[in-house]
Amino acid sequence: MDIIDRRANPHGKNLGNRQRVLSRARAAVAQAARKAIDQGTIREVGQGQAVTIPADSLNEPSFHTVFTSGQRQLVLPGNREFSTGDRLSRPRGGGGGGGSGSGAGQGDAEGEDGFRFVLTRDEFLDLFFEDLELPDLVKNQIVNVEISAPARAGISMDGSPSQIDMSRTMRRSMARRIGLRRPKTPEVEALEEEIAALEESGADADRLVALRAELDLALRRLARVPWIDPVDLRYRRFTNVPKPSARAVMFCLMDVSGSMSEQMKDLAKRFFLLLHVFLERRYKRVELVFIRHTEVAEEVDEQTFFTDPRTGGTVVSTALAEFLRIQRDRYPQDSWNIYVAQASDGDNSSSDTRQAVAIMEADILPIVQHFAYIEVAASAAMIRGETDLWRGYEPLSQRAPRLAMRRVSERRDIFPVFRDLFGRKAATA
């Protein structure tokens, strides 16, 4: 007989099998994801609701018979009141062709049910974004290589000499010296002096003998009990604490002037939500900044951003300037990945477009990871290529690949646009 402790064996034997399930259900997952977005439930998805996927593809068929008609006999336990010849009405669900005894119906139907399982939000999103990749991956590499910084974590008995904690070490040393009654140097010196004095005077020989013995003992003690013993040593201990260095900030810029209808704002909102969910996958920490603008721009909270209506003209450069101000104040380029998503109907006061483009080119595009401009429009209102802002940005986007621009006119356009913007660019970079 052997008794073997297997608890320390590698766990997660079924990870590979689990991944195979997911990859098999991938088609169903993608379907469910698109459906979720089409039906406007992406917000709930973003908040961590699980998605249930009907998985016909996970059905394991086999040849098995089903009782539909004819005669059969069933033996059941727990008879309390029946005698031979009694007739019972069929239990619910057992009528007609699916005739069955108590509880038998469930057994028969078993093979028919599709297997359903629930993906966690993370798995859902992983599948959802699997073929998407951020365009500028320079800073993004930080996500994979975790940066850690040493942080104080108590004391330890060993370490490098440079980390000796002097005060602790000395405290222990002193306690030990006192405890072991190591004579202090002045005491020894006093003894020696007294002995010298006695030897000189020659008086009190007994006292001299005692003092000599005492000195002898003290010297031996001094030799035996070291000033600093290895047991006294204490070192400062450091552990490496991972640093959430992969931070991103996402600026949402939106035109809230009168020309933006509720429907347009709704489209823009969907885009922002999707982008946010996406960035959350990539970065440990994602901050959101909402900037709305009409003739003037201001930073607002999310609620206000999407719900509070404003009227007025449109000056896009104010929003860009506000973005730059906030970025300089709070999100220095060397420690933040900066993403900007701008949604607008394309209107701008014609004199401002030139300035907006200039700010874009000179100040904004060099510091951002990505600038997504989407133009939303109620389906018929958009005239292709003719809006002020589009005309302005278009040549810029030819030169700067970080600026991506797309048009969205219906809710179901969002996802394809999103894929376009962030989809893997085949070997262009």
Next chain:
Amino acid sequence: MNGGLLYSGADWDFRTLSRSYDAIERIACEELGLEVYPNRIEVITAEQMLDVYTAHGMPLTYRHWSYGKRFLQHEASYRRGYSSLAYEVVINSNPCISYLMEENTATMQALVIAHAAFGHNHFFRNNHLFRQWTDADAIIDYLEFARTFIAGCEDRYGVAAVERVLDAAHALSRQGVHRHGGARPLNLKTDQKRERERREYDERMFDDLWRTVPGGRTSVDTDPIGERRRRLGLPEENLLYFIEKISPRLQSWEREIIRIVRLIAQYFYPQPQAKVMNEGCATWVHQRIMTRLHDTGQIDDAAFLEVLHSTSNVITQPDFDQPGGGVNFNPYALGYAMMTDIERMCTQPTEEDRAWFPDIAGNGDPLGTLRYAWANFRDESFILQYLSPAVIRQFRLFRLMDDTSETTLLVDAIHDDAGYRAIRRSLARSYDTSESDADVQVVDVDLAADRRLILQHRTRPGRLLAQRDAEATLRHVAALWGYEVRLQEIDSDSDAVLATHTAEPQGA
């Protein structure tokens, strides 16, 4: 030796386990006369137990999504608290591996050692089904070979191609066993050798020239159909075997994978046929051993109460109208009740027992009688032979006649003199797997012509195959066969065709 407790309290360590094992082994082997494979006891965590579940208790398997699916199901229901994990899982192998959960108390560890390492182990070693159909010595090695081989195929031919074959073979695994004639023992060496020879043969016989020969020989095959079927060994009920040997399109590695699935299905073939007996045997043995441990003062009253509590939980049989009840019996309850009843009949028979079981009533040898039953029966025959009126009364069994032409169900037998035999016969029949397994056979194929494979399902009206599953399975058959497959459902009395399904291989 018998003085003093083996342990006290709930905590255990490896010395406790070892002491308990020794005490249990003394009772099992000396007093009960059990014959067991050498034991190996492995202590695992809950998470590892989930892994073990997933693969039907096999310690290692090849990779396939269906195991992942099962894992997800078990994990979900465990995490939400819908179901708790088994205290143990035991594997029919030599040495016999029992998995114990680390969460168990000392008493539970002793109980599951008695249950699994001696009860189940004795049953595996002695029951004729297991002796005849499975080879406990070779199974672990064979699984290792299967895993390595399939992983190798995945590297060589791609995961998708291997998965396609595995999916199809899994779908047919119920039709992949030889039900007659016993199993040939597994042999790792010969299996590896055969696989190597197959590949060498393929390489040797490969000649690109054949591709360029125009036309090909004209067949002058005037064989009558009967001759053709005789040569192919038709009808054949083992679909996987037939496909492995005859299918014209499969690569040799695909044949080997089908063979692996087939042999593993064969290994599991006895399990559902002897579930009541297997669990009954293990429960009876553990209860007996724990009682003896208590009698001899090796466990204290608290521990014994825990044993009683646990056993009575396990052997609860809900009535048909209670939650969890229904047509499915709790195999622990039925098995344990029947075995306790056999013990009673041997030692304290009533007049009724003497009339019903003259050969065992009062023979004074309950252990010998039980060992004989454990060795020589399966659920169906065990119930037919040993279900006594006393147990029928204890469970208050009754029989319902379900006739779909009637609007009501008829109670046609209850636990009285007129009903005992009818109930016993029907209950035994419900444990006959040949009643519940679909009888699908290969009946014809003309390899020289269109190569259409004809399958037959012999059945009765009103008991057809579940259609969606049947068609999906048939597509798997077509994928393996490579040509059209037709399945006819035939009334076994009148030979009338009740239904026909066909499937074409995709992309052919």
